[in-house]
Every structure is written in C-alpha cells, then in structure tokens.
Amino acid sequence: MTKPPSRPGYIFLLSVLIIGAVLATTSFTLLLLGLGAELSGLAVRDSIQAYENAQTCAERALLLLRADLAYDGHVTYTLSDGTCTLRTIGGGGNDGRGICAEGVSGTSTRRIEIVVRTVLPKTRIDSWAEVDAFSTLCPS
Amino acid sequence: MKLCLRHRARGGFLLLEALLGIAIFGMFITAVSFTLLQGQESSILGGDHVRGGFLAEQGLEASRAIRDGSFAAITAGEHGIGLDGTGKWIYSGNQSNASGGYVTRVTVTASGASTMVISTRTSWKRGVNRSGSVVLSADLTNWRTPATVGNWSSVTAAGTYSSANALFNDAIVSGSYAFVTNGISGGGLMVLNVSNPASPSLTTSVNLNGVGYQLALKGRTLFVMTDDSAAEIKVYNVTIPSSPQLLSSYNLPGSAVGTSIEVSGDLLFAGGVPTTASSIRALYTFQISSTGSLTLRGQMDDTGTVNAIALSGTAALLADSEDARELTMAGVTATGALSLIGGYNLSDSTVDGLSVATSGTSALLGRQKSAFQELVVFDITRPAIPSSPGPWYHEGSGSLVGVDADGNACYGFLAAASGRKALQVVNLFDKTSLTELTTYTSTTGLARGLYYDHVHDDVYLLTTNAVVILQPAGAGAGSCP
Numbered sequence: 001m002t003k004p005p006s007r008p009g010y011i012f013l014l015s016v017l018i019i020g021a022v023l024a025t026t027s028f029t030l031l032l033l034g035l036g037a038e039l040s041g042l043a044v045r046d047s048i049q050a051y052e053n054a055q056t057c058a059e060r061a062l063l064l065l066r067a068d069l070a071y072d073g074h075v076t077y078t079l080s081d082g083t084c085t086l087r088t089i090g091g092g093g094n095d096g097r098g099i100c101a102e103g104v105s106g107t108s109t110r111r112i113e114i115v116v117r118t119v120l121p122k123t124r125i126d127s128w129a130e131v132d133a134f135s136t137l138c139p140s
Numbered sequence: 141m142k143l144c145l146r147h148r149a150r151g152g153f154l155l156l157e158a159l160l161g162i163a164i165f166g167m168f169i170t171a172v173s174f175t176l177l178q179g180q181e182s183s184i185l186g187g188d189h190v191r192g193g194f195l196a197e198q199g200l201e202a203s204r205a206i207r208d209g210s211f212a213a214i215t216a217g218e219h220g221i222g223l224d225g226t227g228k229w230i231y232s233g234n235q236s237n238a239s240g241g242y243v244t245r246v247t248v249t250a251s252g253a254s255t256m257v258i259s260t261r262t263s264w265k266r267g268v269n270r271s272g273s274v275v276l277s278a279d280l281t282n283w284r285t286p287a288t289v290g291n292w293s294s295v296t297a298a299g300t301y302s303s304a305n306a307l308f309n310d311a312i313v314s315g316s317y318a319f320v321t322n323g324i325s326g327g328g329l330m331v332l333n334v335s336n337p338a339s340p341s342l343t344t345s346v347n348l349n350g351v352g353y354q355l356a357l358k359g360r361t362l363f364v365m366t367d368d369s370a371a372e373i374k375v376y377n378v379t380i381p382s383s384p385q386l387l388s389s390y391n392l393p394g395s396a397v398g399t400s401i402e403v404s405g406d407l408l409f410a411g412g413v414p415t416t417a418s419s420i421r422a423l424y425t426f427q428i429s430s431t432g433s434l435t436l437r438g439q440m441d442d443t444g445t446v447n448a449i450a451l452s453g454t455a456a457l458l459a460d461s462e463d464a465r466e467l468t469m470a471g472v473t474a475t476g477a478l479s480l481i482g483g484y485n486l487s488d489s490t491v492d493g494l495s496v497a498t499s500g501t502s503a504l505l506g507r508q509k510s511a512f513q514e515l516v517v518f519d520i521t522r523p524a525i526p527s528s529p530g531p532w533y534h535e536g537s538g539s540l541v542g543v544d545a546d547g548n549a550c551y552g553f554l555a556a557a558s559g560r561k562a563l564q565v566v567n568l569f570d571k572t573s574l575t576e577l578t579t580y581t582s583t584t585g586l587a588r589g590l591y592y593d594h595v596h597d598d599v600y601l602l603t604t605n606a607v608v609i610l611q612p613a614g615a616g617a618g619s620c621p
Contacts (some may be wrong), residue, residue, distance in 0.1 A: 009154070009157040009158070009161075012157075012158070012161050013157065013160070013161050013164075016161050016164055016165045016168070017164070019165075019168075020164070020165065020168035023168060023169075023172040024168065024171065024172060024175075026172075027171070027172040027173075027174075027175035027176045027179070028175060030175065030176055030179035030180070031175045031176075031178050031179040031182070032179075033179060033183065034178060034179030034180060034181065034182030034183040034186070035179075035182050036186075037182055037183040037185075037186030037187065038182040038183075038185050038186040038189070039186070040186050040190070041185065041186035041187065041188065041189025041190045041193070042186075042189060044189065044190045044193050044194075045189055045190075045192075045193040045274050045276075048193050048194075048196070048197045048276060049276050049277075052197075052200060052276055052277065052278040053278070055204075055278055056278050056279040059255075059278075059279050059280060059281040059283065060255075060279060060281060062281065062283035063254055063255070063281040063282065063283045066283055066287070066595070067595065068314055068315060068595065069594060069595065070312075070314050070357040070358060070359060071359065072358050072359035074359070074430075079277070080259075080277050081275075081276075081277060088405055088406050089405070090404075090405045091404050091405060091451065092356075092358075092402065092403050092404040092405070092451055093450075093451065093498075094499070094547050094594050095452070095498060095499065095500065095547075096451065096452065096453055098405070117500075118500065118547050119547065119594070120287050120547045120594040120595065121286050121287035121288065121289045121546070121547050121548060121594070121597075122286035122287070122547070122548075123283055123284065123286075136474035138405065139405045139406035139407075139474075
C-alpha cells in the first residue's frame with residue numbers, strides 16, 4: 001500500500017493568498033474610511049462658511065434697514081466663497097420686522113431667521129436663530 | 141529502486157515555489173502597508189481640517205464679540221485673538237497659536253465706513269508633506285450703534301416747501317427724497333429733494349388723475365391711494381425718484397372709495413369708505429408681485445370708514461369711524477386673509493378715529509375734535525383688544541389728523557387740524573400724564589397730516605399750503621423725560 005503524495009507547497013500558497021485577500025480588504029476599507037474623514041473635514045469647513053455667509057447677509061440687511069425702513073431685501077449677494085440670499089423683509093415700518101438669510105458654500109446651505117422688535121434708534125432683536133426651513137416670518 | 145522513485149515525486153515543495161510564496165506575500169504586505177498609511181494619512185488630514193475649521197470660526201466669532209462691544213474696536217490689519225482680564229475677546233498680536241501647532245490670523249479690511257470684511261486663516265504644518273490651512277470670511281457691519289434722537293422738548297422749522305392751496309395730505313421719505321401727496325388738480329404726487337432740509341425743492345410732479353391721499357413704500361415701489369374712481373390704488377417704480385414709472389393700478393371693488401394704505405412684507409393693506417349696505421367692505425389686502433401688480437387676497441366688512449392703518453404683529457389697527465369701535469383690530473394671516481378681531485369703544489363720544497400709529501407696546505389713536513380729549517393711548521402688550529392698563533388721554537388743539545412716535549416711545553407727535561399748535565410733542569413715556577413738551581404753530585394753514593422720519597429724526601408736517609420739515613431744537617440728545 002503506498003501513501004498519497006503530500007503537497008505542502010500548495011497549502012502554503014493557498015494560505016498566503018487567503019491571508020493576503022483578508023489584509024487587502026481590511027486595508028482598502030481603512031483607505032475608504034480615511035477618504036471619508038478627509039471629505040468630512042472639507043464638508044465641515046463648507047458648512048461653517050455657509051453659516052457665516054448667512055450671517056453676512058443678516059448684517060448687511062440690518063445696516064440697510066437702518067438706512068431706509070422701506071428696504072425690502074429680496075436680493076442675492078455673491079461673496080468671496082459662496083453666496084447668500086435675503087428673502088423679502090417681513091413687516092413694515094420701524095417695528096416688527098423679519099429678516100431671513102440663507103447662506104451657501106459648496107454643497108452646504110444654512111439659514112438664519114431674525115425677529116427685529118425695533119429698528120431705530122436702537123436696533124432691538126427679539127430672536128436670532130438658525131432654522132432648518134424658513135417660517136412665514138418673511139415672504140418668499 | 142522503488143524507494144528512489146517515491147523520493148523524486150515531491151515536486152510541490154521546491155525552493156522556487158517557496159520563493160514565489162514569499163514574494164507574493166511580500167507584495168501583499170507592501171500594498172497593505174501603503175493603503176493603511178494612506179488611510180491613516182487621510183483620517184489625520186480630515187481631523188486637521190475639522191480642527192482648523194473650528195479654530196478659524198473661533199476667529200470670526202471673536203471678531204463678532206469684539207464688534208458687539210464697540211464697532212470702532214474692529215481695526216483694519218492682521219490680528220491674533222486672545223482674552224482680556226475679564227474673559228472678553230480682544231485682538232492680541234498678529235497671530236494666535238493653539239495646541240497642536242495651529243496658527244490663526246484674523247485679517248480685517250474696511251469696506252466703507254460701516255462695514256468690515258473679516259477673513260480668518262488657520263494653518264498647520266506637521267512635517268514635509270502634512271501642512272494645510274482653512275480660510276473663512278464674513279462681513280461685520282455697524283448696525284448696533286444706536287442712532288441719536290434729538291431733544292424734542294423744543295422744535296425748529298428747518299425748512300419749508302410751499303405751494304398755495306396744495307392741500308398736502310401725506311408724506312414718506314426714502315434717502316434724499318420725500319414723496320408727498322396733495323390735492324392739486326392735474327397733480328396729486330410730488331417728489332421733493334430733501335437732501336438739504338433747510339431748502340426742500342420740487343424734483344417732479346406726477347398726475348394721479350385725482351387727489352393723492354396716503355402713501356406706502358416697499359423698496360423702490362410706491363403705493364398711492366387716490367380718489368380716482370377707476371383706479372384708486374396706483375403703483376409706481378421710484379428707482380429713479382425724479383421719474384416715477386407707473387407699474388399698475390387697481391380699481392377697488394364696486395363703488396369703494398379708498399382713504400388709507402399701508403404695506404407689510406409683500407402684503408398691501410387698503411382701507412376706505414364702506415361700499416353698499418349689502419356689501420360693506422372697507423378693508424382689503426393685496427399680494428404684491430415682483431412686478432408691482434396687485435392680487436386681491438382678503439376683504440373685511442366694516443360699517444365705518446377706515447381712516448388710517450397701523451400694523452402690529454399679525455394684527456392691523458384701524459382708526460375707524462364706527463361709533464362702537466373707534467379703534468378696530470383686524471387679524472391677518474400670512475396669505476392676507478382678514479378677520480375682525482374686535483375693537484375698543486371709546487364710549488365717551490361718537491367721534492371718529494382719524495389717525496393711528498404704533499411704537500413698541502403703545503398705540504396712539506387720534507380722534508376728531510370734540511369736547512373730549514383727542515389723543516387716546518393704548519397699551520398693546522397683549523395681542524388682544526387693548527384694555528387695561530390704560531387707555532390714557534391727552535387734549536389736542538383740533539382734530540388729530542396725524543399721529544406718530546419715535547422708536548423709543550418717548551416722544552408722541554400729534555398733528556391737529558389747527559393753525560395754533562398744529563404740531564404738539566408730548567411725553568409718551570409717562571402715559572399717565574402725557575405732558576405737552578412743545579408745540580409748533582403753523583403759518584401755512586391747518587395741519588392735514590404728519591410723517592416722522594425715523595432715519596433722520598425729522599417730522600414732516602403737511603399743511604394746507606406747505607410741507608414743513610421740523611427738527612428737534614432742545615439742547616443735547618433726547619432722553620425719555
């Protein structure tokens with residue numbers, strides 16, 4: 001009776017291939033996670049800039065409203081990094097005005113709503129808040 | 141012999157195959173190491189960008205906090221940020237360092253007298269290949285600095301525009317121009333250049349095909365209520381004030397006669413004389429389109445004439461001729477639908493409400509001349525019908541055809557259909573006394589209307605023969621007396 005020939009070389013090669021495949025999958029996953037982290041960093045930066053763009057629109061609107069109570073907004077500004085849009089200023093006269101500003105940078109959009117109790121002589125703000133979607137404070 | 145043949149059959153374990161296996165394994169290890177390092181590098185870069193972004197944002201927020209203290213503290217140049225002894229943000233040096241090797245620089249550039257452009261750069265460097273930066277920017281404006289209200293304990297007539305028997309009715313000021321309605325045949329609307337209040341001059345006159353009554357302004361769109369029975373409301377583009385362009389007109393339903401007008405957001409409010417007995421509409425709302433056309437949105441019955449409109453939140457306050465509610469409150473939705481909330485019955489008399497204005501939590505109602513006090517002041521802190529505390533009363537010198545107040549609700553301005561004391565200034569802060577502070581006697585006829593220009597702190601008194609621009613003349617700045 002003869003023993004079947006042993007083939008240790010093939011087992012070694014097979015083991016190498018299997019282990020290699022596992023390691024390759026793991027490292028590729030980590031590579032993708034790293035790329036995701038890098039993209040997240042850029043997205044955070046865009047989001048912050050979008051918020052600051054909305055703030056810029058709000059600042060400009062308040063200054064223009066103080067110069068002319070008939071100022072009605074409804075304008076889009078192109079900024080150094082992105083844009084900001086003012087909706088029509090809500091209310092009329094010196095009391096009870098509404099400012100809605102939307103800032104965009106990259107793919108990020110952020111919105112701010114401001115309720116102005118009095119414009120002049122001292123601008124009094126009842127609320128200044130970031131919102132997900134605009135309310136009826138300002139007409140479109 | 142058979143033993144020798146069995147030894148030659150072991151081909152799978154040659155040295156060549158061992159070397160091949162090692163080589164393949166080595167290649168795998170190299171590729172894995174490379175991708176692992178890349179992944180790690182990307183994660184670290186992402187983290188750097190997040191931290192850099194937050195530090196750059198901190199620079200902007202610090203600048204905003206410094207501006208909130210004083211706009212003058214935002215100086216042009218390159219700054220770092222730090223905290224003073226009280227924990228408030230200040231500009232310090234020309235850069236600031238954070239742990240982890242992050243360096244932040246805030247660059248401030250002036251853009252006009254009232255605007256500063258703030259740009260913050262946070263950068264980092266960790267070896268030859270790992271450096272980066274984040275840049276953020278925003279504008280800061282000087283909206284927080286309070287405007288000065290003069291001392292209205294005395295007044296002076298800064299300038300006058302006269303036109304005999306013009307019957308000036310209402311005015312509204314924007315920039316260097318005043319839009320004024322009148323009863324001149326073939327006229328109706330005047331545009332005055334008031335860049336120098338001491339010498340207002342006529343820029344142009346517009347034929348309204350009737351008398352011009354009240355005005356409202358939204359951006360560069362002017363709304364005028366007229367007595368043109370075919371088109372009571374006329375809408376003009378006044379981008380070029382010297383050349384108003386008619387955009388549209390609106391004929392109020394039926395035999396309606398318009399008297400009052402006001403604008404809020406993209407809604408126009410129009411009030412008038414109630415129409416027929418079966419359809420007693422007296423208040424309307426219109427949607428204003430981007431081209432200035434009007435679309436009717438709401439109508440409300442009112443047995444009295446709506447002589448004037450003032451807005452407070454989601455309510456319209458009406459100076460009404462209805463005896464049971466000289467001050468009428470109408471609710472308005474975002475789409476312009478109207479509903480009668482109710483009103484306040486000044487049971488001491490049946491004289492009409494002629495003028496109305498709001499300032500903060502106060503509403504001023506001017507009434508026809510009678511044996512009773514013509515000015516009534518309400519507290520409108522609560523959104524329902526104003527009641528207690530108040531109302532408070534003050535004697536006018538005639539029918540109060542115009543009322544207004546400054547933004548602090550310190551000074552109440554009253555225009556009376558009288559030559560003597562055509563303008564009264566009262567202490568609105570102390571409602572229990574409403575002390576008369578000063579008066580102006582008109583030499584150009586009876587007062588017919590009043591407009592307080594909040595931006596320039598001027599009062600435009602509309603009289604029979606002139607538009608008089610009045611300014612505070614008391615010493616120093618005004619304060620609530």
